[in-house]
Amino acid sequence: MRDVLKSVALGVILLVPQMASAEDAALIVVGSDYRRLPDVAGAAQAATLAQALEDAGFRVTSSLDQAAEDVWEAVDDFRRDARRADRVFVLLSGHMVSTSRDSFLLTRHATRPSDMSVGAVGVPMGPILDLLAEHPGQAIMMLAPSGDEIEGEGLVPGADPEAPQGVTLVSGPVDGLVRVAKEVLLVPGAAPASALSRPPRGVTVSGFVSDALPFLPADGGGVVVVQPPADPPATPDREAAFWQVVTGMDTAAAYESYLDRYPRGRYAEDARDAIAAIEGDASAQSRAAEEALNLGRDGRRNVQRNLSLLGYDPRGIDGIFGPGSRAAITAWQRAKGYPATGFLTREQLSALNIAAEARAAQLEAEAEARRVERERLDRAYWRDTGRGGTEAGLRAYLERYPDGLFSDVARAQLDDIEEAKRADSAAEEGAFWDKVRAENTAAAYREYLNRYPNGAFVEAALAALDAIEDEANRADEIAAAKAEERGVAGNPVTALLVETRLATLGFNVGRVDGSFDDQARKAIRQFQRSRDLPVTGYVTRDTMVRLLAAN
Numbered sequence: 001m002r003d004v005l006k007s008v009a010l011g012v013i014l015l016v017p018q019m020a021s022a023e024d025a026a027l028i029v030v031g032s033d034y035r036r037l038p039d040v041a042g043a044a045q046a047a048t049l050a051q052a053l054e055d056a057g058f059r060v061t062s063s064l065d066q067a068a069e070d071v072w073e074a075v076d077d078f079r080r081d082a083r084r085a086d087r088v089f090v091l092l093s094g095h096m097v098s099t100s101r102d103s104f105l106l107t108r109h110a111t112r113p114s115d116m117s118v119g120a121v122g123v124p125m126g127p128i129l130d131l132l133a134e135h136p137g138q139a140i141m142m143l144a145p146s147g148d149e150i151e152g153e154g155l156v157p158g159a160d161p162e163a164p165q166g167v168t169l170v171s172g173p174v175d176g177l178v179r180v181a182k183e184v185l186l187v188p189g190a191a192p193a194s195a196l197s198r199p200p201r202g203v204t205v206s207g208f209v210s211d212a213l214p215f216l217p218a219d220g221g222g223v224v225v226v227q228p229p230a231d232p233p234a235t236p237d238r239e240a241a242f243w244q245v246v247t248g249m250d251t252a253a254a255y256e257s258y259l260d261r262y263p264r265g266r267y268a269e270d271a272r273d274a275i276a277a278i279e280g281d282a283s284a285q286s287r288a289a290e291e292a293l294n295l296g297r298d299g300r301r302n303v304q305r306n307l308s309l310l311g312y313d314p315r316g317i318d319g320i321f322g323p324g325s326r327a328a329i330t331a332w333q334r335a336k337g338y339p340a341t342g343f344l345t346r347e348q349l350s351a352l353n354i355a356a357e358a359r360a361a362q363l364e365a366e367a368e369a370r371r372v373e374r375e376r377l378d379r380a381y382w383r384d385t386g387r388g389g390t391e392a393g394l395r396a397y398l399e400r401y402p403d404g405l406f407s408d409v410a411r412a413q414l415d416d417i418e419e420a421k422r423a424d425s426a427a428e429e430g431a432f433w434d435k436v437r438a439e440n441t442a443a444a445y446r447e448y449l450n451r452y453p454n455g456a457f458v459e460a461a462l463a464a465l466d467a468i469e470d471e472a473n474r475a476d477e478i479a480a481a482k483a484e485e486r487g488v489a490g491n492p493v494t495a496l497l498v499e500t501r502l503a504t505l506g507f508n509v510g511r512v513d514g515s516f517d518d519q520a521r522k523a524i525r526q527f528q529r530s531r532d533l534p535v536t537g538y539v540t541r542d543t544m545v546r547l548l549a550a551n
């Protein structure tokens with residue numbers, strides 16, 4: 001390790017809060033004194049750069065040899081300053097590695113990370129670049145990789161991020177970067193493209209570089225070390241220069257950044273027109289790309305089913321991409337980081353299919369585990385209550401498992417018990433009971449209980465009352481499910497599909513004819529219960545989604 005006092009002294013320079021103007025914001029993060037990795041030179045040069053930035057009017061947030069949590073906090077401080085800044089500047093120096101998705105600056109306690117653990121000990125560059133991209137033409141990122149081959153599973157040594165539009169990316173040794181900053185970028189009115197056409201040895205420049213828009217304007221009276229193009233205006237028109245940069249980028253984000261900076265600027269109307277044209281072109285292109293997929297009705301149904309499985313409601317699985325489907329696609333795209341166009345690309349369609357199949361497999365595995373456990377409990381309860389054949393036991397079993405494994409047996413035995421009671425009961429009570437059963441209303445059963453409080457059919461009347469009251473309590477839920485079924489499976493063809501799927505999955509639907517009779521309703525209830533869905537006996541959208549996902 002290098003001399004401790006030297007590190008402390010440099011740390012004081014870098015870590016003291018800077019009290020400069022908040023007009024511009026800078027972030028300097030340096031890794032030099034690593035605990036278990038080789039030390040890296042450059043801390044002293046970074047300290048001089050921090051001072052130069054402060055002198056140029058930047059509010060500097062710095063971090064030297066800190067743990068990851070402290071560096072993240074420094075980045076958050078910089079983020080807050082950057083939101084109010086005109087210009088932003090970042091220097092990252094130290095050991096750097098990359099995954100297939102992002103590059104990272106390793107912090108002090110890093111050892112030999114992998115692509116799975118680097119996020120815990122590193123500073124990701126992607127979010128910082130995204131922040132800089134909010135300042136097109138006024139954003140600098142400098143990277144000073146150590147040059148050491150830091151390896152790890154799934155990692156590539158070094159950093160090679162792509163500069164977003166409007167961001168200047170400068171890479172190389174710290175001394176070369178400091179020279180570029182002091183002699184070009186921090187010189188008011190300097191012409192960056194001309195000056196950096198031949199950068200110092202080892203320094204590379206990419207991304208946005210334009211003589212039309214110096215990083216610092218020429219109103220500070222500084223000395224220009226590189227001559228700008230012939231016959232420049234004595235005082236650059238900053239709005240015109242910014243507009244030139246924006247039109248060169250020609251993206252909706254660039255035009256929006258102009259409107260953010262100059263909401264009443266002289267090019268504001270042009271910017272709005274350009275945004276409308278770009279978005280219109282993008283929408284047409286997105287629509288054409290989806291049409292080229294030739295999805296067809298079944299393909300669109302599959303997309304709707306997949307969206308539903310992943311928690312995005314397309315408002316129907318009918319193979320028609322209406323507003324509900326477009327909104328669901330847009331929400332899914334936004335959540336996954338795709339452009340939120342509402343139209344699918346081939347890549348997105350593949351990603352959606354893969355995610356939905358994985359979710360379907362997960363749901364089916366959970367359903368299978370519940371089925372096995374439910375059947376175990378069902379058999380145990382039948383053994384303890386219903387198998388004895390007593391009326392009380394049979395009714396207790398049906399109350400708990402109305403569509404259980406032994407529900408048909410239990411009902412048949414209860415019918416036999418009731419028939420025997422009818423034979424033994426007085427003719428008047430038996431006839432009245434037949435009338436009550438035919439009416440099958442709560443009022444009729446209560447009338448029977450009032451007339452025959454100790455009658456032969458008291459238990460049957462109480463059980464029927466419980467069932468009617470339970471149905472009444474769920475009347476709104478049942479009615480909603482019934483209404484939903486008309487939109488989801490309201491035609492014989494779809495009903496036939498439902499019955500076929502249920503039969504394929506092992507549920508007894510009776511006759512497969514596209515008509516939901518009592519046996520089919522029972523099968524629907526059994527399926528809903530097995531998938532932990534609301535048990536209504538009607539084919540809701542969620543029921544259909546799970547049916548299509550089942551295997």
